[in-house]
Every structure is written in structure tokens, then in C-alpha cells.
Amino acid sequence: MKKKVSKLDKLIAKYLTRESSKKELEGLxxxxxxxxxxxKVLEDFIKVNVAADIALQKFDSTKTKQVLLKAIADHKREVRTAKVIKLVKYAAAAMFAGVLITALFFKSSLLNKTTVAPTVVANKIEAGSTKATLSLEDGSLIVLENGKKVNLGTATSNGEELTYVSSEGKKDKLIxxxxxxxxxxxxxxxxxxxTKVWLNSESKLxxxxxxxxGEPRSVELVYGEAYFDVSSSENHNGDGFNxxxxxxxxxxxxxxxxIKAYKDESFIYSTLVEGHIVLxxxxxxxxxxxxxxxxxxxxIAQKVEVYNVNVENEIAWRQGHFNFKNKSLKEIMKVLSRWYDVDVVFENKKLENINFKGVLGKTQDIETILQIIKNTSNINAYEIKNRIIYIK
Structure with missing residues (x-):
């Protein structure tokens, strides 16, 4: 018999997944x-959603409960006049001590799970890091990575960002x-x-x-995903940016x-955060x-479809986490494979279509991520071998 989901369960779930309305937040x-x-119910949910079989003994659920209660009260004060609440800060309240909370706990299958299939891990795979390869006009390649400083005259890198300097004098040729x-x-x-650009994994600009x-400032996103903060045309004599x-x-x-334009995806997604663009x-x-x-x-050149979206979900990668809202496991694994530089094999193809809903931290190692997904879905087990993840 299915376990009945209470009003409290639903309100906690909606809060942790950033979907609470003002009325729901007040009710919670x-x-x-x-x-x-x-x-106590809140505390129990917290325990369930930190993948207890990984780190429960290191996890202070009482402290998390206190942090969340304070966060709820703070948000309530901050948004008394808001129509819809954007709980952007909740991740900081819900993630500490290397443990993060996910939000599929209201499924009865999760709450009643009693058997644990064995997990095989042959390789420890860490999260991604700051690294890139710079290609110069003459074909030279320069490796950029965390902790390595580079000075090219026209540009410098501190290992996390490459910065070009504005030179004096009129330019008549593009390099x-x-x-x-x-x-x-x-x-x-x-x-x-x-203009500032943040490039995600497996991307090229x-x-x-x-x-x-006097000419438009044009750049090309060859493939991948990038977030742009464009210097206004007002600062450049009206020269636009393309x-x-x-x-x-x-x-x-x-x-x-x-902009998300990966070569292996069927669609290109362009999300406007601020300002105005014409696509x-x-x-x-x-x-x-x-x-x-x-x-x-x-x-394919066809009609452009435009939708209203939750911007914070779309740019979560810029904030240091993945925000999956009713994404299929296949879609999620494609994102994770880029960040952790792994390949994924579904031994049971039916698992590709399982939906997962939750927030995952990008600094977590892949085993922690997989344990959370395993504990909140119908995955029986997984195996990591030679940078290949087998989902079973």
C-alpha cells in the first residue's frame, strides 16, 4: 500500500526544491x-536526503535542522511582498560539511527502501577543476590550469581566469x-x-x-555552454556585441x-538573465x-520557440551546483559525464527515462553524487571502472 504524503512532507519538499510560494512558506x-x-519530521527528511550510507555518521542533522529553520524564517521576512519566492540562498543553508541535500524524499519507494545492492568502485573520480587550452593565432597551444600563472603581454592568467588588456591605438585587423x-x-x-565569459566543460570559444x-564585437561559441556578461555598447561608441x-x-x-549549444544535443538553449537580446x-x-x-x-533553420523559465535552474552551473528539475537520468548523466570526464553505460536501458529532482554540488566526488541518485531513484547499483560508470 502506498504511503500517504502529508501536507508537511509536501511543504518541506517544495521548500528544498525552491518551488515554495509565499503562502506555502508561511504554512511551513x-x-x-x-x-x-x-x-522531527524535518530532521528525518534531512537524514534520508544526505545519502545516509555515505556520510551519516559525519553528518550533524541537528545543526542542519537549525540552519534550515533559520533560513526559512529569514526568507519569510525577506519576501513578504513577493508573489513567488526564489529560494536562491537555500543551497548555502542546506550544504555544509561536504554533504548536500536532495529532494526526492517524498516518494514512498525511498522511505521504505530496505535492501541495498552492492556498489563497486574501482576508481576514485574527483570533481572537475579550472583548466583550459589557449590557442593563439600562430597555432601555439598554452595550457592554463589552477595554480599556474601565464603572461602573454596581451593577456594574463591566474589559473582561473584569462584576462585580455585593452591596448591603445586604432586596430585595423582582427587577430x-x-x-x-x-x-x-x-x-x-x-x-x-x-566582457566577461564563463565557459562550462567541453566548450570552445x-x-x-x-x-x-566602429564594427560589431563578434565572438563565436564553437560548441558547448557559456555564460556572458557583456560590456554595454554605450561604453564602446554604440558598437554592438554578437x-x-x-x-x-x-x-x-x-x-x-x-547559451548551451553542445554538439551531441538536439537543441540549442539561449536563456536571457538581464537586459535585451535579439536571436x-x-x-x-x-x-x-x-x-x-x-x-x-x-x-536546422526553423522557428524559434520561446518559453518562460526559472533562470536560476538554467544557470545553476555558474553558482557551483547542478539543479535538475524533472530531468531524465540519461540527461543528468550527460551533464555529469562532462564535468567528471567519465563515460556512462546503462546496462538497463529502462533506467534512462527515470526522472530525478534535486540539487547536487559540483564540488562533490562522483561517488557521493551517484549514491544520492541511487538512494532517491530506482537504481539498484552502479559500478565505476576505468572512468566508465555502469548503471544497473
Missing amino acids: DKLLNQDLDNQ YNSLTIPRGGEFALQLADG KYPVHFIE VITNQQNIAVLGTEFN ENGAYNADMLPGQQAVIANG
């Missing part, structure tokens, strides 16, 4: 304060560099005009060392947005507003 606060038993991020890496870049005054992919062109005046795809275009996401088929 009331329930937790009127009955100590309800606080291009490329920054390639491997699987298991990420890197930041500041262009000569002051081609850009000029300097821009020519981001080109193999399928679209985005015209920008000065704004923040994210062009052949004969089709979209005039976008903040909070909207444009979706086009990768490799």
Missing part, C-alpha cells in the same frame, strides 16, 4: 513552530584566439572590451584579441545571458526579455 513556518514533532575547455574543466575569460572600433553559433546569431547591446536563426528571430529561453533545433 507555522507547522514547524506549532509542533516539535514536525521539526583571433580560441579557448577550449576539456571535459572535467571550466574557465573564466575577460575579453579586451571588458573563438574571439578577437582586440576589437575594431555571439555566433553554428545555428544562430545573438545581437546584444549589453546584458547577461547563457536570429535563418529567416526566424526572437526578441527576448529577461526570464525567457529560446529553443531551436541544432542544425
Whole structure:
């Protein structure tokens, strides 16, 4: 018989997954304060969602409960006039001591799981780090990585970010560099005009060392995912900024947005965070507003579909975590394979379509991540061998 999900269960679940409305948050606060038993329920949920078989003995659930109660009260005060609550800060309250909380605990299958299949781990795989390869105009390659300083005259790197300097004098020829991020890496870049770019794993950006005054500032996202914070055209005599992919062109005046255009994915996703952009795809275009996401088929010139989305979910990678909302296990493993530089094999193909909902920290090792997914879904076991993860 299925376990009935209580109102308290649902409210806690919605809070931890950042979906609470103002009314729901007030209801949760009331329930937790009127009955100590309800606080015990919260504590029990916390224990379930930190993958107890990994780190429960090191985990202070009482402390987490106190932190979460304070966070709920703080958010309640902060958003009394808000229509919908964006619980962006909850991750900091829910993640400490190397342990993170996920949010699929309200499934009865999780709460009643009694058998634990053996897990085989032959290799310890760490999380990704800051690393990239810089390609110069003459074909030279320079490895950039954490702790390594590089000075090229036109640009410097501290091991986490590559910064180009703005040079004096008029430029009449464009010289291009490329920054390639491997699987298991990420890197930041500041262009000569002051535009900042954050590149995710398995991504490549081609850009000029300097821009020519009076012409559009154009860069190319060859593949992968990048977050742009564009220096306003007002600072560059009205010169606009363009981001080109193999399928679209985005015209920008000065704004923040994210583009995901991986070669092995069927669609290209462009999400506007702030400002204004115009997306062009052949004969089709979209005039976008903040909070909207444009979706086009990768490799096909067709109508641009625009949707309203939760921006924080789409750019979670920039904040140091993965935010999966009803994503299939196949989609999730594709993301994790890039960050941890691993391959994934589903021995049971039916598992590819299982949906998972939760927040995972990017600094966690892959075993911790897999244990959390295993404890909150129908995966029986997994095996890690020679950088290949076998899902069973």
C-alpha cells in the first residue's frame, strides 16, 4: 500500500526544491513552530536526503535542522511582498560539511527502501577543476590550469581566469584566439572590451584579441555552454556585441545571458538573465526579455520557440551546483559525464527515462553524487571502472 504524503512532507519538499510560494512558506513556518514533532519530521527528511550510507555518521542533522529553520524564517521576512519566492540562498543553508541535500524524499519507494545492492568502485573520480587550452593565432597551444600563472603581454592568467588588456591605438585587423575547455574543466575569460565569459566543460570559444572600433564585437561559441556578461555598447561608441553559433546569431547591446549549444544535443538553449537580446536563426528571430529561453533545433533553420523559465535552474552551473528539475537520468548523466570526464553505460536501458529532482554540488566526488541518485531513484547499483560508470 502506498504511503500517504502529508501536507508537511509536501511543504518541506517544495521548500528544498525552491518551488515554495509565499503562502506555502508561511504554512511551513507555522507547522514547524506549532509542533516539535514536525521539526522531527524535518530532521528525518534531512537524514534520508544526505545519502545516509555515505556520510551519516559525519553528518550533524541537528545543526542542519537549525540552519534550515533559520533560513526559512529569514526568507519569510525577506519576501513578504513577493508573489513567488526564489529560494536562491537555500543551497548555502542546506550544504555544509561536504554533504548536500536532495529532494526526492517524498516518494514512498525511498522511505521504505530496505535492501541495498552492492556498489563497486574501482576508481576514485574527483570533481572537475579550472583548466583550459589557449590557442593563439600562430597555432601555439598554452595550457592554463589552477595554480599556474601565464603572461602573454596581451593577456594574463591566474589559473582561473584569462584576462585580455585593452591596448591603445586604432586596430585595423582582427587577430583571433580560441579557448577550449576539456571535459572535467571550466574557465573564466575577460575579453579586451571588458566582457566577461564563463565557459562550462567541453566548450570552445573563438574571439578577437582586440576589437575594431566602429564594427560589431563578434565572438563565436564553437560548441558547448557559456555564460556572458557583456560590456554595454554605450561604453564602446554604440558598437554592438554578437555571439555566433553554428545555428544562430545573438545581437546584444549589453546584458547577461547563457547559451548551451553542445554538439551531441538536439537543441540549442539561449536563456536571457538581464537586459535585451535579439536571436536570429535563418529567416526566424526572437526578441527576448529577461526570464525567457529560446529553443531551436541544432542544425536546422526553423522557428524559434520561446518559453518562460526559472533562470536560476538554467544557470545553476555558474553558482557551483547542478539543479535538475524533472530531468531524465540519461540527461543528468550527460551533464555529469562532462564535468567528471567519465563515460556512462546503462546496462538497463529502462533506467534512462527515470526522472530525478534535486540539487547536487559540483564540488562533490562522483561517488557521493551517484549514491544520492541511487538512494532517491530506482537504481539498484552502479559500478565505476576505468572512468566508465555502469548503471544497473
